[in-house]
Amino acid sequence: MIPLAIFVATGVIGTQELKEINWSVLWMVAGGFALGVALKQTGLASLLVDSIPFSTFPSIAVILLASLVCWLLSTFISNTATAALMMPILAVIGGSMSEQLASLGGVQTLLMGLALSASLAMALPISTPPNALAYSTGLFKAKDMQKFGLIVAVLGFSIGYSVLIAFGVYVWQ
Template sequence: IELEIEGEVQHNWRTAVVAITFIITVLLWICDRWTGVGSNTVAMIPIVVFAFTGVIKARDLEEINWSVIWMVAGGFALGLALNESGLAENVIKSIPFGSWSPVIILLASGIICYILSNFISNTATAALLVPILAVVCKGMGDSLNSIGGTPTVLIGIAVAASVAMTLPISTPPNAIAHSTGLVEQKEMMKIGLTMGIIGLVLGYALLFVLGEMHVW
């Protein structure tokens, strides 16, 4: 692959504004536990700063691929709808987790998360399933100790959601890659499914070992 990038980096006041804003935004995201400012609110800071300082202008906004943004936002909307309507909770409760072995619960929750995450975005799926499974795990008590307890199941959700990338809607990087027109959806599905299976096997194998060792 040969890339030709024309132009050069300009060191001016705009560079300083972007650098400082970037650092402040990341620090606020990391320190939200102490500041009490939510990640959504923090995400507005760059928008406000860049708009008022003129770093981003109206023409820049016109060049944004809004269809990709709406596609990703649609995935979040589906996740919120499943949660707010109670459908997701009813589906989870209909599964007899209490009668299953801890290993089956770990694997089943990961598979459910992986399937959902391919259709309603990684972040939305994790935000949807983690609170529900936390309640389920709490109700199971000490029976999960053999696999490391509740943290193992919840970290498994994060792993499963992170490796789901078969569709453009699965995660913003996929959507951006698809928007270039250089990646077809069938190609993304084939490669994404392969990488997802490899990621699930490796991730859950490591997770199971660490859980057995009671690392957390």
């Protein structure tokens, strides 16, 4: 908000441009960051991780399951909020599974998988701030976004995870 105040004070943007800003999208993104910080600072992320023995699961299963959960959440709430919510949790999970994840590129593969999954959720206007902005123009129907979003998700998962695992195995090891 400080840069915005400076822009207004120095005349970089005027009051008309200020009125046209989609504030609900900005607050949605800010809320996602606040939620992620709260999870980490309160210790809730560690508590959640300690309640499930993730180290007993195969590494690829943890990566794919976390990615699927992230994609589903990102479809119904902001991808930024989902990533901010899940990143601290998966960082703790990754730390507890560092030996198992090593063969797939380590914690980096788990966290990049989360980032990829959050970015692939595009089926609803709320899924991403750009979706919300595009939908607010009135030029798209939610039904159109759902079709496009599902196609993007299927192709993105197929290609993205092939590249992610290969990158993890050959670059991050």
